[in-house]
Amino acid sequence: MSLAAAGLPPALLGGCAAPGAAETGPAGGGRFVTTPAFASAHAAPRRVTVWLPPGYDSGTGRHRVLYMHDGQNLFDPADAHGGQTWGVVPALLALRAAGRVAPTIVVGVWNTPLRRQEYGPAAPLAGLPAAWRDAVYGGPALSDGYLRFLVDELKPHIDATYRTLPGAAHTRVMGSSMGGLISLYALVQHPGVFGAAGCVSTHWPLSTQPAWITPPGDPRAAQAQQALRDWLAERLPAPGAHRLYFDHGTVNLDALYPPLQAQVDAVLAARGWQRGLHFTSRQFDGGDHNEAAWRARVRLPLEFLLSA
Numbered sequence: 081m082s083l084a085a086a087g088l089p090p091a092l093l094g095g096c097a098a099p100g101a102a103e104t105g106p107a108g109g110g111r112f113v114t115t116p117a118f119a120s121a122h123a124a125p126r127r128v129t130v131w132l133p134p135g136y137d138s139g140t141g142r143h144r145v146l147y148m149h150d151g152q153n154l155f156d157p158a159d160a161h162g163g164q165t166w167g168v169v170p171a172l173l174a175l176r177a178a179g180r181v182a183p184t185i186v187v188g189v190w191n192t193p194l195r196r197q198e199y200g201p202a203a204p205l206a207g208l209p210a211a212w213r214d215a216v217y218g219g220p221a222l223s224d225g226y227l228r229f230l231v232d233e234l235k236p237h238i239d240a241t242y243r244t245l246p247g248a249a250h251t252r253v254m255g256s257s258m259g260g261l262i263s264l265y266a267l268v269q270h271p272g273v274f275g276a277a278g279c280v281s282t283h284w285p286l287s288t289q290p291a292w293i294t295p296p297g298d299p300r301a302a303q304a305q306q307a308l309r310d311w312l313a314e315r316l317p318a319p320g321a322h323r324l325y326f327d328h329g330t331v332n333l334d335a336l337y338p339p340l341q342a343q344v345d346a347v348l349a350a351r352g353w354q355r356g357l358h359f360t361s362r363q364f365d366g367g368d369h370n371e372a373a374w375r376a377r378v379r380l381p382l383e384f385l386l387s388a
Contacts, residue, residue: 109133109134109169109173110131110132110133110134110136110169110173111131111132111136111137112129112130112131112132112155113129113130113132114127114128114129114130115127115128115129118233118234120229120233120234121233122225122226122228122229122232122233123192123198123222123225123226123228123229124192124194126189126190126191126192127151127152127190128151128187128188128189128190128234129151129152129154129155129187129188129190130185130186130187130188130238130242131155131168131169131185131186131188132185132242133172133173133176133183133184133185134173135183136183136185136242136243140243141183141243142243142244142245143182143183143184143185143242143243143244143245144182144183144184144185144244144245144250144251144252144386145184145185145186145187145235145238145239145244145245145246145250145251145252146184146185146186146187146252146253146254146382146385146386147187147189147230147234147235147251147252147253147254147274148168148186148187148188148189148253148254148255148259149189149191149199149253149254149255149256149259149262149263150190150191150195150255150256150259151187151188151189151190151191152188152190152191153165153166153371154166154168154186154188155168155169155188160371161370161371162370162371162372164370164371164372164375165371165375166371166374166375166378167375167378168186168188168378168382169186171378171379171382172184172186172382172386174379175379175382175383175386180383180387181382181383181386181387182386182387184386185238185242185244187234187238189230189234194219194222195258196217196218196219196258196288197217197218197219197220197221197222197223198222198223198225198226198262199223199226199255199258199259199261199262200216200217200221200223200258200261200262200286201221201223201261201262201264201265201308201311202221202222202223202224203224203265203269203311203315204307204308204310204311204312205221205286205304205307205308207307208303208304208307212300212303212304215287215289215292215300216286216287216292216301216304217286217287218288218289223262223265224269226262227262227265227266227269227270230253230266231266231270231273235251235273247275248271248272248273248274248275248321248322249275249321250275251273251274251275252274252275252276252277252278252385252386253266253267253274253276253277253278254277254278254279254280254325254381254385255278255279255280256280256281256282256374257280257281257282257283257333257369258283258288259280260278260279260280260281260282260283260326261279261282261283261284261286263277263278263279264277264279264282264312264324267317267322267324268312268315268316268317269315271317271321271322274322275321275322275323276322276323276324276325276384276385277323277324277325277385278325278381278382278384278385279324279325279326279327280325280327280374280381281327281328281329281333281334281337281367281369281373281374282326282328282337282341282344283333283337284305284308284336284337284340284341284344285297285301285305285336285340286301286304286305286308287301287304293333293336305340309343309344309347312344312347312348313347313350313351316347316348316351316353318351318352319351319352319353319354319357319358320358322358323358323359323384323385324348324353324358324359324360325359325360325380325381325384325385326341326344326345326359326360326361326362327360327361327362327363327364327377327380327381328341328362328363328364328367329363329364329365329366329367329368329369329373330363330364330365330366330367331366331367331368331369332368332369333369334367334368334369334373338363341361341363344361345359345361360384362380364377
């Protein structure tokens, strides 16, 4: 499924031995295992692509696991939005060769036409009028069901099928734009499952509607954004056992993010999270909101999350 089919504005378009799984080998090494439609009791079925790194099949060691949203944009240009992938495999191969990251299995979880609703954090907006909540995400928030799919169905399957290190200290989650939001939400809602989250070009405006995000915007947008920060201030896990990576560019949608990211950074600092130790927050001048920009810097979040 293409991201265009997900019904999103272009600027936001950012193995399983289950029945129907197919195996292929990437040119860079390792092996892909793809399940075309991973069934769930909590979310819509979707494609899941697992990358097993070089040496996995011939070895006996256990591996860290990185769960990544918008899985179609990670590996194959034929599937990725605009024909541009994140280049996750070559980046990890280079980092591994340099001894910068630990051996890691990547689980690419493809999105669905309900992407905005599945990636938009539900709990922070629970106190707002229902009509507001639906306006923010284009319908009822489905993120809690999506996380139940990840935590209660997909992760147990991955841990049972592959040689993983299943604890939170070795389990990471990462995504861009709305995928950055759901990655943060996953860590806060399930701190016993995810030990670190990578939030790339996080879509802090929450809504994707032009009327909400185009300055001066709808006043309800600021209230929804404040509700998210208030929720974070209350629910963020204590620092030490968890780490967070944030970044953003300065062009197009990313031009909206610097002041909002600074407010989130302040929430973390107030909760005792030390920048440079427990979290990092980086700005890339000239960085756009697309796969090419994220590919150009993907080694940075990967190294932060998976450092050896």
